[in-house]
Amino acid sequence: xxxxxxxxxxxxxxxxxxxxxxxxxxxxxxxxxxxxxxxxxxxxxxxxxxxxxxxxxxxxxxxxxxxxxxxxxxxxxxxxxxxxxxxxxxxxxxxxxxxxxxxxxxxxxxxxxxxxxxxxxxxxxxxxxxxxxxxxxxxxxxxxxxxxxxxxxxxxxxxxxxxxxxxxxxxxxxxxxxxxxxxxxxxxxxxxxxxxxxxxxxxxxxxxxxxxxxxxxxxxxxxxxxxxxxxxxxxxxxxxxxxxxxxxxxxxxxxxxxxxxxxxxxxxxxxxxxxxxxxxxxxxxxxxxxxxxxx
Amino acid sequence: xxxxxxxxxxxxxxxxxxxxxxxxxxxxxxxxxxxxxxxxxxxxxxxxxxxxxxxxxxxxxxxxxxxxxxxxxxxxxxxxxxxxxxxxxxxxxxxxxxxxxxxxxxxxxxxxxxxxxxxxxxxxxxxxxxxxxxxxxxxxxxxxxxxxxxxxxxxxxxxxxxxxxxxxxxxxxxxxxxxxxxxxxxxxxxxxxxxx
Numbered sequence: 259x260x261x262x263x264x265x266x267x268x269x270x271x272x273x274x275x276x277x278x279x280x281x282x283x284x285x286x287x288x289x290x291x292x293x294x295x296x297x298x299x300x301x302x303x304x305x306x307x308x309x310x311x312x313x314x315x316x317x318x319x320x321x322x323x324x325x326x327x328x329x330x331x332x333x334x335x336x337x338x339x340x341x342x343x344x345x346x347x348x349x350x351x352x353x354x355x356x357x358x359x360x361x362x363x364x365x366x367x368x369x370x371x372x373x374x375x376x377x378x379x380x381x382x383x384x385x386x387x388x389x390x391x392x393x394x395x396x397x398x399x400x401x402x403x404x405x406x407x408x409x410x411x412x413x414x415x416x417x418x419x420x421x422x423x424x425x426x427x428x429x430x431x432x433x434x435x436x437x438x439x440x441x442x443x444x445x446x447x448x449x450x451x452x453x454x455x456x457x458x459x460x461x462x463x464x465x466x467x468x469x470x471x472x473x474x475x476x477x478x479x480x481x482x483x484x485x486x487x488x489x490x491x492x493x494x495x496x497x498x499x500x501x502x503x504x505x506x507x508x509x510x511x512x513x514x515x516x517x518x519x520x521x522x523x524x525x526x527x528x529x530x531x532x533x534x535x536x537x538x539x540x541x542x543x544x545x546x547x548x549x550x551x552x553x
Numbered sequence: 554x555x556x557x558x559x560x561x562x563x564x565x566x567x568x569x570x571x572x573x574x575x576x577x578x579x580x581x582x583x584x585x586x587x588x589x590x591x592x593x594x595x596x597x598x599x600x601x602x603x604x605x606x607x608x609x610x611x612x613x614x615x616x617x618x619x620x621x622x623x624x625x626x627x628x629x630x631x632x633x634x635x636x637x638x639x640x641x642x643x644x645x646x647x648x649x650x651x652x653x654x655x656x657x658x659x660x661x662x663x664x665x666x667x668x669x670x671x672x673x674x675x676x677x678x679x680x681x682x683x684x685x686x687x688x689x690x691x692x693x694x695x696x697x698x699x700x701x702x703x704x705x706x707x708x709x710x711x712x713x714x715x716x717x718x719x720x721x722x723x724x725x726x727x728x729x730x731x732x733x734x735x736x737x738x739x740x741x742x743x744x745x746x747x748x749x
Contacts, residue, residue, distance in 0.1 A: 273684040277718035278711060302724045304682045309630055310674035313649045314656060317578065319737030326729055416632035417643055426636050452595040452631035459690060460666040461627070462703055464599050497707050533714045535707075 265387065267378065268331045269297035270349075272342035273305050279342070279489030281530030282513055286341050286380070288528040289519035292396060293388050297339065300331055306348035309456050317355070321362060324352035328372040337376035339383055341515075343413035343488030346379040350420040353377070379414050380487040380514055382423040385431050390438045398523040400440025404545050406517065407444050407481030408432035409472070411491040412452050426450070432485065432514060439521035446479035448472050453498075455490035462498065469498040473509045483510040483541050485517055496535040510538045565614035573611050577650035583640040584608045590634035590644050600624035601663075604634055604644050611647070625651040626664035657741045666697045679734045682727025687717050 275283040290297050307315065307323035315323075328349060331338045340346040356363050357373055378387055415426040424431045427450060433443035453472055454465040472495065476484050486492045495511045502508045511534070519529040520542075531538050574581040590604040597603050602610065602622040610619045619625070628648040635643040655662055662668040673692035678684045690708075694700045711717050 273678075274686060276683070276722060277686045278716050280716050280718075281714075302682075302726050304724060304726045304730050305678040305684050307678065308674065308684070310671035310678075312630065313652050313671050314675055315734070315737045316576075316653070316740055318740070319733045322733045322736075323730065326726065326733075412629070412631035412633070416636055417645070418632070418636045419643075450633075452629050452633060454595065454629050456629040456631070457596075457627070457667065459670050459693060460664075460697070460700060461599070464596060464627070467598075468595055497704075533716055535710060535714070 263392075264294045264296050266296040266298055266336050267339040267383070267387070268334050268336055269299045270303055270327060270331065270338055270340045270345060271299065272340065272345040273308075274489055275342060278493060281533035282341060282489045282492065282515070284528070284530035284533075285513050285515040285519055288524045288530075289515040289522065292519060292522035292524060293392065295383075295388060298334075298336070300327065300338075303327060303330070306345045308344045308348065311348070318362065318365070321352050321355050322366055324348040325356065325366050325368055325372065328352060328356075328375055329368055332369060332371045332375050337378055337387065339378045339380075339387075341380050341487075341489075343379060343411060344490060346377060347413040347416075347420075349377045351417065354420045379423070381410075381414060381431050381435070384435050384514070384518065386423065390434060393435065393438045393518065393522075397439050397521045399521055401436070401442075401517060401521050401545070402440050403442070404517075404541065405442045405444050405480050405482045406436050407446050407476035407479060407484045408436060408449055408514075409453075409476070409484045409486050409491060409495070410449050411455070411486065411488045412450075413488060413490075415450070432487065435514060435518065436485065439518055441517060441521075444476075444479045444481045446476050446481060448475045453491050453494045455488075455494040458490070458494045458498070465494055465498040466500060469495055470500065473499055476509060481509070482544070483512055483538070485512055485514045487514045489513075493535075499536070502536050504537050504540075508536045510534070510536050510541045512538060512541075564617070566616040567614060569614040569616045570612050573647065573650055573654070576654065577643070577646045579642050579644075579647050579650075580640065581608065581611055581642070581647070584612065584642055585640065587639060589637045589639070590642075593633045593637055595631060595633065596627050596629055600627050604628075604648075607651070608642070608644065608647065611651075619651055620655045620658065620660055621663055623663040624648070625655065626662055626667040653741075657745055666693065666700055669693050669696050675734060677721070679731045680727070681721045682724035682730050683722055685718070685721035687719060688721065 311320045436443040454468040499508045516529045588605045602624045625648045630645045670693045673689045677688045
């Protein structure tokens with residue numbers, strides 16, 4: 259349903275949104291439909307190399323992988339949207355390095371416009387590209403009564419010398435988005451602390467230690483759920499809390515796009531909440547109770 | 554210095570600090586040991602050498618010490634250290650450079666499971682053009698006995714939730730990805746041959 263105020267982006271979902279983060283892909287597309295953001299998937303996109311590329315490949319190769327995507331996306335007159343925080347990070351770091359190394363640009367045969375290509379993560383897509391006004395205007399089911407601990411993770415605002423959309427120690431952009439949909443963001447200390455997701459596949463114990471700290475701190479600050487904009491954080495926060503059976507009352511972990519989508523009228527299944535590992539139903543039931551009281 | 558007592562030190566290798574500086578693109582010599590990197594490091598508690606100690610050892614040319622420590626593998630790459638470094642050293646890039654030197658020199662990584670995961674990831678990415686997560690995790694478990702029994706329940710839950718894509722998606726541009734991987738390997742071989 260393309261309307262005159264439709265916004266178009268080149269969509270670069272990344273490998274995990276095809277598999278372990280299918281729920282994130284569902285959430286993104288449901289939310290974007292409500293916002294009239296058209297997701298035009300980059301045809302034949304390839305992997306950005308992620309952390310593994312950064313560790314095992316040399317600088318040239320680690321830059322060449324995301325550069326394939328930048329080059330392909332630069333064909334189009336629209337920004338790139340990379341909901342995967344790792345993909346976003348690799349694209350942004352590649353742009354940083356290519357700006358500083360014209361000889362590498364030449365060696366990889368890249369055109370200057372790959373440097374001007376705007377790359378958005380979920381957070382700055384919502385705040386800057388869509389804009390808080392459009393979000394506010396379209397809210398049909400405000401998030402009233404839900405206390406949200408916004409969790410930024412490491413990949414959106416670091417390293418500090420890439421182009422940053424917010425302060426790398428005390429960001430507020432996710433909180434602004436939560437406020438725009440009527441939610442109640444809590445102030446907590448560890449919103450920029452690493453959850454260890456980069457090592458989640460093999461260092462389970464270390465991750466449980468880090469996630470445990472995050473969850474306790476979010477709870478202590480009054481958070482009823484954590485909101486992320488990264489599927490690696492999400493999986494790690496959900497799966498490394500220790501006991502995630504309902505009796506243990508684990509902290510629900512949702513995507514920022516889940517909350518925005520729900521506030522804009524998406525259903526629970528449209529945003530993929532049924533695929534989450536921690537049961538989010540108690541949280542949503544509480545919300546319904548509050549909105550029933552209020553109206 | 555505790556670092557010197559605890560670690561087995563064989564020799565100081567001339568030119569090692571410069572090599573790491575070049576590989577990582579970081580001004581290793583600028584570190585004055587303020588320790589902010591270690592203070593903010595979320596993984597410091599599971600590292601045998603702390604980030605500031607790794608930098609010091611690199612400055613001193615203690616190649617065996619740093620290439621055999623687990624710290625370079627236990628870095629999650631969160632870049633908190635770099636956010637706070639007054640000397641503008643991106644420690645995460647130093648760790649990545651050390652991890653890579655460890656592999657191209659044919660040493661045994663102190664945390665083999667992390668290295669195995671990274672290798673499996675690149676292998677899968679080269680094969681299909683996109684990383685196939687089920688393959689990456691299966692290969693890691695197959696090759697690392699320590700990992701085999703871990704996360705079985707998690708895997709079952711993900712499967713039940715429809716979150717394990719069993720089939721990879723192949724793209725034509727996987728050719729370009731393979732070429733990039735092969736070029737990186739060829740360059741590593743050439744450097745290795747010319748190093749003393």
